[in-house]
Amino acid sequence: xxxxxFENQESGIMNAIRENPESASPRKKLALETARLGKRLYxxxxxxxxxxxLIPFDLLNAMDxxxxxxxxxxxxxxxxxxxxxxxxNAEQAGYASDTCGYHRMLMGSALKGMIPTPKLLIxxxxxxxxxxxxMENLAxxxxxxxxILHIPQKESDHGVRILADHIRDxxxxxxxxxxxxxxxxxxxxxxxxxNKTREILSDIYTLAQQVPSPVNGRDLSxxxxxxxxxxxxxxxxxxxxxxxxxxxxxxxxxxxxxxGERIRLMWLQNRIQFKNNLxxxxxxxxxxxxxxxxxxxxxxxxxxxxxxYIGLARRSISSxxxxxxxxxxxxxxxxxxxxxxxxxxxxxxxxxRQGTGARGLIDSRMKEIGVPxxxxxxxxxxxxxxxxxxxxxxxxAFMEMIESRPSPW
Amino acid sequence: MYYLGxxxxxxxxxxxxxxxxxxxxxxxxxxxxxxxxxAIMRAADEVLRSACIxxxxxxxTVSTGYGRKRxxxxxxxxxxxxxxxxxxxxxxxxxxxxxxIGGQDSKAIELDENGQVVDFAMNDKCAAGTxxxxxxxxxxxxxxxxxxxxxxxxxxxxxxxxxxxTVFAESEVVSLIAEGVKVNEIxxxxxxxxxxxxxxxxxxxxxxxxxxxxxMSGGVARNSGVVRAISNAMESKxxxxxxxxTIGALGAALIARERYSHN
Ligand code: SF4
Numbered sequence: 089x090x091x092x093x094f095e096n097q098e099s100g101i102m103n104a105i106r107e108n109p110e111s112a113s114p115r116k117k118l119a120l121e122t123a124r125l126g127k128r129l130y131x132x133x134x135x136x137x138x139x140x141x142l143i144p145f146d147l148l149n150a151m152d153x154x155x156x157x158x159x160x161x162x163x164x165x166x167x168x169x170x171x172x173x174x175x176x177n178a179e180q181a182g183y184a185s186d187t188c189g190y191h192r193m194l195m196g197s198a199l200k201g202m203i204p205t206p207k208l209l210i211x212x213x214x215x216x217x218x219x220x221x222x223m224e225n226l227a228x229x230x231x232x233x234x235x236i237l238h239i240p241q242k243e244s245d246h247g248v249r250i251l252a253d254h255i256r257d258x259x260x261x262x263x264x265x266x267x268x269x270x271x272x273x274x275x276x277x278x279x280x281x282x283n284k285t286r287e288i289l290s291d292i293y294t295l296a297q298q299v300p301s302p303v304n305g306r307d308l309s310x311x312x313x314x315x316x317x318x319x320x321x322x323x324x325x326x327x328x329x330x331x332x333x334x335x336x337x338x339x340x341x342x343x344x345x346x347x348g349e350r351i352r353l354m355w356l357q358n359r360i361q362f363k364n365n366l367x368x369x370x371x372x373x374x375x376x377x378x379x380x381x382x383x384x385x386x387x388x389x390x391x392x393x394x395x396x397y398i399g400l401a402r403r404s405i406s407s408x409x410x411x412x413x414x415x416x417x418x419x420x421x422x423x424x425x426x427x428x429x430x431x432x433x434x435x436x437x438x439x440x441r442q443g444t445g446a447r448g449l450i451d452s453r454m455k456e457i458g459v460p461x462x463x464x465x466x467x468x469x470x471x472x473x474x475x476x477x478x479x480x481x482x483x484x485a486f487m488e489m490i491e492s493r494p495s496p497w
Numbered sequence: 498m499y500y501l502g503x504x505x506x507x508x509x510x511x512x513x514x515x516x517x518x519x520x521x522x523x524x525x526x527x528x529x530x531x532x533x534x535x536a537i538m539r540a541a542d543e544v545l546r547s548a549c550i551x552x553x554x555x556x557x558t559v560s561t562g563y564g565r566k567r568x569x570x571x572x573x574x575x576x577x578x579x580x581x582x583x584x585x586x587x588x589x590x591x592x593x594x595x596x597x598i599g600g601q602d603s604k605a606i607e608l609d610e611n612g613q614v615v616d617f618a619m620n621d622k623c624a625a626g627t628x629x630x631x632x633x634x635x636x637x638x639x640x641x642x643x644x645x646x647x648x649x650x651x652x653x654x655x656x657x658x659x660x661x662x663t664v665f666a667e668s669e670v671v672s673l674i675a676e677g678v679k680v681n682e683i684x685x686x687x688x689x690x691x692x693x694x695x696x697x698x699x700x701x702x703x704x705x706x707x708x709x710x711x712x713m714s715g716g717v718a719r720n721s722g723v724v725r726a727i728s729n730a731m732e733s734k735x736x737x738x739x740x741x742x743t744i745g746a747l748g749a750a751l752i753a754r755e756r757y758s759h760n
Contacts, residue, residue, distance in 0.1 A: 460616060477563060482619055485578035489614045492579075 094126035114330035135266040136206040146320025150278035162193040163361040188439040189469025191222035208265040215409035251401035278320035279393040288328035302338040304345035305367040305378035312383035351376035356434040362471040413446040438467035458496035462486040498556040502749025505564030508600030512540035513746040522548040559753035584748030586612030588738040593709040598717035600628040605699040626694035637670040652685035688726035714744035
């Protein structure tokens with residue numbers, strides 16, 4: 089059933105582009121490649137490894153092992169017809185309904201046999217131990233091994249070296265579980281690809297900072313979370329390039345992402361994963377654009393292809409999903425300034441301690457620089473709890489408030 | 498020229514009519530019921546009739562409340578938060594914190610010295626501590642909701658209602674009655690539980706409200722027991738404007754006037 093979903097998605101996008109080549113867009117390209125990846129995950133052809141965020145997917149790609157990114161698959165399953173059923177399943181099996189929806193979705197679908205069996209599972213303690221617990225549960229369902237990657241919370245040379253060694257262990261473990269060896273030339277090539285993608289990404293984010301911004305509230309949603317799946321591959325470069333070209337051409341044509349952009353917003357943590365009208369409403373009624381997502385950021389230097397483990401380790405440690413709240417808040421403030429935002433929206437995803445625990449600290453630091461924050465309290469994954477009317481009132485009131493005050497910049 | 502503000506809440510639909518000098522000519526409060534449109538028409542009809550003005554003479558209408566987008570012929574729709582802030586600025590200028598508790602929402606709104614909204618917090622999805630919560634409790638106590646205000650008289654006040662959830666609180670109340678606890682003590686306990694919920698909403702946006710002028714609007718502001726409990730919890734005076742349930746509609750009417758002249 090899920091394989092069918094991906095096949096339909098792939099052929100649907102291809103047909104649409106064939107019939108109307110004008111309709112091709114970077115967003116479609118990204119959707120097409122994720123559908124293809126989804127197809128591979130469900131076709132029983134590839135060696136799969138389940139992995140959480142912060143795991144170096146490019147290393148897996150270099151080994152010809154397909155990364156099954158847990159939260160990413162969960163968000164895809166949400167949009168299938170069986171989504172609500174999977175949540176019910178998890179709850180019936182005793183998974184508390186106030187835990188993170190990503191994990192509930194994974195458990196519910198695993199119990200129904202709806203997610204593909206990997207050769208190995210890899211999880212880190214970051215961003216949340218809930219993710220680790222979910223992976224432990226999955227490992228039990230699949231009867232497979234779980235490799236735990238210990239990512240230090242603090243950025244220090246010592247910590248980087250330890251993690252670099254640990255990533256090497258991880259690669260060995262993947263090798264012994266899949267029979268795939270890590271070829272040095274392929275690893276080098278993968279790192280070069282990663283660096284190239286990184287460079288284009290950095291250019292994309294620089295373009296997005298322009299006032300008015302060439303991006304609308306939808307262009308780059310989930311971008312910083314999904315693109316790493318393609319790190320190390322040619323496809324990753326192609327996707328990034330498509331976005332860059334599109335933004336460049338908009339700028340050339342003097343076209344902003346949201347026509348007549350009046351309000352610039354930042355979205356904190358993750359987006360709402362199921363269909364909803366909030367972003368469109370922001371654009372249509374307030375000419376407001378989400379110009380930046382907290383996770384659309386590059387916090388790492390290019391990786392040395394001759395000595396990749398150190399660079400990979402630095403990248404994982406520096407992620408906004410890892411480390412202290414203080415570091416996270418600093419990063420958010422930096423983005424707020426770079427993108428000149430008028431306000432930030434924090435979904436405070438239901439069940440997420442990592443995301444919501446920092447809320448007070450984020451609010452007060454942003455207040456200091458004159459940027460208001462709206463806390464929504466929404467389940468970003470489980471649509472059964474979605475009270476759209478309530479959320480719209482909050483967002484509209486927030487927009488009215490921003491409109492009535494001078495810009496912080 | 499006349500301006501109409503309509504506030505379509507979950508329990509009541511309110512209308513206020515003002516003239517060019519911002520004078521309130523008439524106001525009305527009708528139950529929303531199941532049919533929004535009828536309630537809107539009735540509320541509007543009532544104010545027009547009592548001010549002896551025909552519909553055609555209304556220059557602009559602004560709607561607010563959860564049903565704000567259902568009002569036909571409106572100039573625009575504005576959220577309750579902005580409207581309540583605008584309404585209170587007219588009646589109690591200088592207010593820096595506005596507490597608004599309506600049928601199913603409670604809000605804390607921080608205002609600057611010019612009466613502009615600086616920050617706000619709204620209750621979560623749950624209706625605990627709102628008008629509907631009080632309705633359910635009045636039912637459990639078998640008392641008239643209008644009389645709830647004075648029912649805490651003489652309470653010694655050592656009872657706490659621990660359940661936040663409306664359904665659980667209702668059964669807690671029922672068992673307290675069965676245990677023979679006096680009604681005034683129960684009502685006092687309920688008021689305090691609403692006050693503590695409201696306080697946590699306020700603290701989220703304004704950790705310190707010392708010495709700042711505080712006002713309260715919305716239907717629940719008519720319940721003096723709740724107001725007393727909130728001002729005790731805050732250790733501050735809470736001022737209630739006349740007709741607190743029509744502040745949102747008044748704000749909408751004032752915004753109608755401003756936007757119309759602006760356009
Ligand atoms: S949303 Fe929060 S709880 Fe859920 S996976 Fe992400 S960090 Fe963990």
